[in-house]
Amino acid sequence: MAAVKDSGFEALEKLKSTEPPVFLAPSSISEVARAASQYLFTKLKPHNPKSPFDELLVDGFDAEQIWQQIDMQSQPLLSTLRHEVKRFAKNPKEIRKIGALAVEASHEGDVDEMEMDDDNDVEDDDDDELDESEGEEEEEDEEEEEEEEEESEEENEGIEDKFFKIKDLEDFLEEGEAQEYGTTDFKNKKGLSKGKNQNLSDDDDYDEEDEEDEDEEDEEFGAFAGDDNEDADKLGKARYEDFFGGKKKETKKTMRDVIEDEEAGDGNQGNEKLSTHEKELLKVQSKIEQMEKANLDPKHWTMQGEVTATKRPKNSALEVDLDFEHNARPPPVITEEVTASLEDMIKSRIIEARFDDVQRAPNLPTKSKREAKELDDSKSKKGLAEVYEEEYVQKSNPAFAPATFSDELKKEASMLFKKLCLKLDALSHFHFTPKPVIEEMSIQTNVPAIAMEEVAPVAVSDAAMLAPEEIFSGTGKIKDESELTQEERKRRRAKKKRKFKAESANHPVKKARDTNSEIPSTVAGNE
Amino acid sequence: MLRRNVRLRKEYLYRKNLEGNEREIYEKKRKIREALQEGKPIPTELRNEEAKLRQEIDLEDQNTAVPRSHIDDEYANATEKEPKILLTTSRDPSAPLTRFVKELNIVFPNASKLNRGSQVISEIIETARSHDFTDVIFVSENRGKPDGLIISHLPFGPTAYFQLLNVVTRHEIQTKKEMGKMSEQYPHLIFERFTTQACIFMGKRVMNILKHIFPVPKLDAKRIVTFSNESDYISFRNHVYDKGEGGPKSIELKEIGPRFELRLYQVKLGTLEQDEAEVEWVLRPYMNTAKKRKFLGE
Numbered sequence: 001m002a003a004v005k006d007s008g009f010e011a012l013e014k015l016k017s018t019e020p021p022v023f024l025a026p027s028s029i030s031e032v033a034r035a036a037s038q039y040l041f042t043k044l045k046p047h048n049p050k051s052p053f054d055e056l057l058v059d060g061f062d063a064e065q066i067w068q069q070i071d072m073q074s075q076p077l078l079s080t081l082r083h084e085v086k087r088f089a090k091n092p093k094e095i096r097k098i099g100a101l102a103v104e105a106s107h108e109g110d111v112d113e114m115e116m117d118d119d120n121d122v123e124d125d126d127d128d129e130l131d132e133s134e135g136e137e138e139e140e141d142e143e144e145e146e147e148e149e150e151e152s153e154e155e156n157e158g159i160e161d162k163f164f165k166i167k168d169l170e171d172f173l174e175e176g177e178a179q180e181y182g183t184t185d186f187k188n189k190k191g192l193s194k195g196k197n198q199n200l201s202d203d204d205d206y207d208e209e210d211e212e213d214e215d216e217e218d219e220e221f222g223a224f225a226g227d228d229n230e231d232a233d234k235l236g237k238a239r240y241e242d243f244f245g246g247k248k249k250e251t252k253k254t255m256r257d258v259i260e261d262e263e264a265g266d267g268n269q270g271n272e273k274l275s276t277h278e279k280e281l282l283k284v285q286s287k288i289e290q291m292e293k294a295n296l297d298p299k300h301w302t303m304q305g306e307v308t309a310t311k312r313p314k315n316s317a318l319e320v321d322l323d324f325e326h327n328a329r330p331p332p333v334i335t336e337e338v339t340a341s342l343e344d345m346i347k348s349r350i351i352e353a354r355f356d357d358v359q360r361a362p363n364l365p366t367k368s369k370r371e372a373k374e375l376d377d378s379k380s381k382k383g384l385a386e387v388y389e390e391e392y393v394q395k396s397n398p399a400f401a402p403a404t405f406s407d408e409l410k411k412e413a414s415m416l417f418k419k420l421c422l423k424l425d426a427l428s429h430f431h432f433t434p435k436p437v438i439e440e441m442s443i444q445t446n447v448p449a450i451a452m453e454e455v456a457p458v459a460v461s462d463a464a465m466l467a468p469e470e471i472f473s474g475t476g477k478i479k480d481e482s483e484l485t486q487e488e489r490k491r492r493r494a495k496k497k498r499k500f501k502a503e504s505a506n507h508p509v510k511k512a513r514d515t516n517s518e519i520p521s522t523v524a525g526n527e
Numbered sequence: 528m529l530r531r532n533v534r535l536r537k538e539y540l541y542r543k544n545l546e547g548n549e550r551e552i553y554e555k556k557r558k559i560r561e562a563l564q565e566g567k568p569i570p571t572e573l574r575n576e577e578a579k580l581r582q583e584i585d586l587e588d589q590n591t592a593v594p595r596s597h598i599d600d601e602y603a604n605a606t607e608k609e610p611k612i613l614l615t616t617s618r619d620p621s622a623p624l625t626r627f628v629k630e631l632n633i634v635f636p637n638a639s640k641l642n643r644g645s646q647v648i649s650e651i652i653e654t655a656r657s658h659d660f661t662d663v664i665f666v667s668e669n670r671g672k673p674d675g676l677i678i679s680h681l682p683f684g685p686t687a688y689f690q691l692l693n694v695v696t697r698h699e700i701q702t703k704k705e706m707g708k709m710s711e712q713y714p715h716l717i718f719e720r721f722t723t724q725a726c727i728f729m730g731k732r733v734m735n736i737l738k739h740i741f742p743v744p745k746l747d748a749k750r751i752v753t754f755s756n757e758s759d760y761i762s763f764r765n766h767v768y769d770k771g772e773g774g775p776k777s778i779e780l781k782e783i784g785p786r787f788e789l790r791l792y793q794v795k796l797g798t799l800e801q802d803e804a805e806v807e808w809v810l811r812p813y814m815n816t817a818k819k820r821k822f823l824g825e
Contacts, residue, residue, distance in 0.1 A: 327812060327813060327814065327815065327817040327818055328812040328817055328818070329758055329759070329817075329818060331692045331693065331760055331788060331790070332693075332757060332758075332760050332762075332788065334693055334762075334786075334788075342753070342755055342762065342764060343766075343780050345717075345719060345755070346717060346751060346753055346764070346766060346768075346780060347768075347778045347780060349717050350715075350751065350768055350778050351776055351778060355715040355716055355717060355751075356716050356717060356718040356734070356738065357715055357716050357738075357741075357743060357744055358605070358606060358716075358738055358739060358741060358742065358743050359606065359743075360606050360607075360743055361606040361607065
């Protein structure tokens with residue numbers, strides 16, 4: 001076994017010194033690798049009492065089989081390690097004893113195993129080593145936070161009872177904040193929380209606040225950090241390396257710095273305190289990275305336009321909310337109030353009689369109205385005899401015929417018009433052209449008064465009779481026939497003859513003469 | 528008859544074309560009239576035509592002063608003639624739909640119902656034209672509920688497409704014996720909140736279309752038909768009123784007849800069978816601002 005050990009150690013050393021490309025080419029280095037893995041196996045054996053193998057069997061075995069053996073050994077080892085970690089979490093004092101030793105041993109182990117590049121062993125060993133380093137970190141964190149929690153628990157006694165625990169409240173708040181900030185930040189937050197805590201403790205020294213407030217803040221951030229730890233546990237699968245690459249050495253060192261020096265430190269940002277601006281920047285950066293990643297990935301099926309059933313996963317339409325916002329106003333629901341308001345409006349309109357009916361358009365007159373002859377239905381007041389009488393009178397004596405209805409209307413109209421004209425003329429100061437004289441013919445009869453009295457109406461006055469000049473026209477000297485001289489008698493006879501000849505030339509002798517025309521009449525001019 | 532229709536249609540289209548020119552001239556006349564009234568100098572662009580236009584302005588009377596549009600032409604003769612309505616349904620109407628159409632027959636005075644059978648729409652419109660109908664009303668349905676109403680004014684008039692909602696027919700109320708027979712008097716009309724008037728706003732236009740389905744009523748008619756607009760949904764109600772007991776100003780309303788909501792979704796400038804007719808207005812419910820816009824007023 002000693003020989004094996006030595007050779008194994010030598011093999012390890014040899015592996016260490018070889019260049020990496022050599023591992024890729026098949027060569028005798030595999031022998032060395034096997035020897036080295038055997039050595040390691042036997043090294044780990046004491047920690048693993050339940051392992052069925054005493055040593056790693058490599059001769060004639062396949063790479064796969066060798067790996068399985070190693071796996072069988074390391075699995076229970078991992079679980080024991082976890083148990084140990086939990087135990088230390090509860091009893092931090094025990095770590096202090098073993099602390100230095102553990103750090104050394106794991107450190108060595110880490111370094112050795114990192115050199116192993118064999119395909120079979122790499123991942124497994126890395127996992128082991130990671131777990132160990134994680135465990136270490138967690139131990140360190142928990143140790144610190146346990147102290148803080150203990151402190152905080154002492155101070156909380158006044159407020160808490162079996163129903164209300166401030167720590168639970170803060171746990172809840174923490175979960176919310178973690179969701180908001182995103183999973184990538186949990187590591188940063190640990191550092192942040194520590195930074196905050198340190199800041200606060202500094203501030204407390206300066207500020208003169210109530211002790212209670214300070215204590216509460218301490219508690220908060222103690223719980224805060226503690227919650228971070230719990231979150232880290234839950235998000236254990238999302239490892240630091242996945243997001244930030246393999247900077248294991250650095251982070252470990254910085255964590256140790258934090259613990260040892262108790263300074264504010266964030267793993268990524270070096271040893272500075274984070275200002276709010278930087279925190280905002282971090283948030284934004286993480287969001288940007290998330291969005292860039294989402295953009296590069298193929299889109300979710302709901303964002304792909306028309307998607308048939310074959311293009312989306314089974315039953316996925318059941319999970320998605322397929323409603324969209326309707327832009328149209330919904331139709332009105334007819335309630336009692338609506339009907340009542342409508343009816344009120346209708347009633348008011350009826351009372352005002354304000355309707356919107358169709359109006360008949362007024363017709364424009366295209367032709368003038370024909371004079372409608374009005375037929376009088378009433379019984380005639382004149383008897384038939386009177387009607388005939390009037391007709392006869394009209395024929396025989398146009399002067400005596402009483403004016404008919406239409407004539408009277410005409411007269412009335414002309415009277416009215418004359419009055420109007422007079423008024424208008426007065427307006428223009430009688431500067432107008434006078435109306436042209438219409439010679440009107442009216443028959444004036446020179447009837448002796450006695451005859452008039454009999455037939456003519458009483459109203460006929462003497463003035464309407466003919467004037468003497470109108471009867472006789474001539475000079476004042478009138479001679480009787482007895483006073484005439486011979487020459488004058490001859491002159492008269494010659495005049496008579498001439499007259500008679502002129503008349504007979506114009507009018508031939510008429511036979512039957514109307515008695516009407518025999519009445520001597522003269523024409524008088526009227527205005 | 529056919530040629531006469533074709534000629535009338537051509538005239539109508541020609542006059543529609545001229546409208547643009549007429550509107551310009553009307554604008555110019557208006558400017559000159561304003562300038563004359565206010566005593567301001569006539570704008571320089573009108574100096575050349577000013578004399579001729581002034582003469583025309585002097586000769587204008589009430590009728591010619593207003594610019595006439597084809598829209599006015601459609602209902603130009605409506606006031607002189609009484610409207611005559613033809614009611615039909617979509618094909619294969621269900622029993623509730625036929626009942627509803629029977630009720631509408633009574634609601635619109637001077638209406639007659641026609642069984643649809645298997646007639647084509649163009650045939651129906653042709654027969655309506657030849658029998659001097661002024662309007663044709665189509666009612667369509669969905670599973671027994673009447674859901675569409677198309678009013679087509681006949682010579683070449685506009686066609687309005689409505690969606691029917693919340694229809695309550697007299698049959699559904701089931702107190703027919705209590706209600707008694709429906710009054711068939713020519714009703715008074717009430718139009719509430721049809722205010723808008725301009726290119727895309729259809730308030731006054733729809734009011735015109737609905738108004739001219741009804742004839743001129745007597746002054747003392749007791750029947751009232753109400754169209755009330757509330758955010759683009761038109762409520763139709765049919766009432767009969769009586770003087771109430773509580774004083775001279777109280778009125779008792781009794782609702783008769785069906786009640787429904789109308790929602791206008793399209794107005795076309797042609798009759799129903801002209802598919803290629805110009806669309807005067809169409810509802811756009813998927814626009815982002817659809818919620819904010821109200822086309823019929825208020």
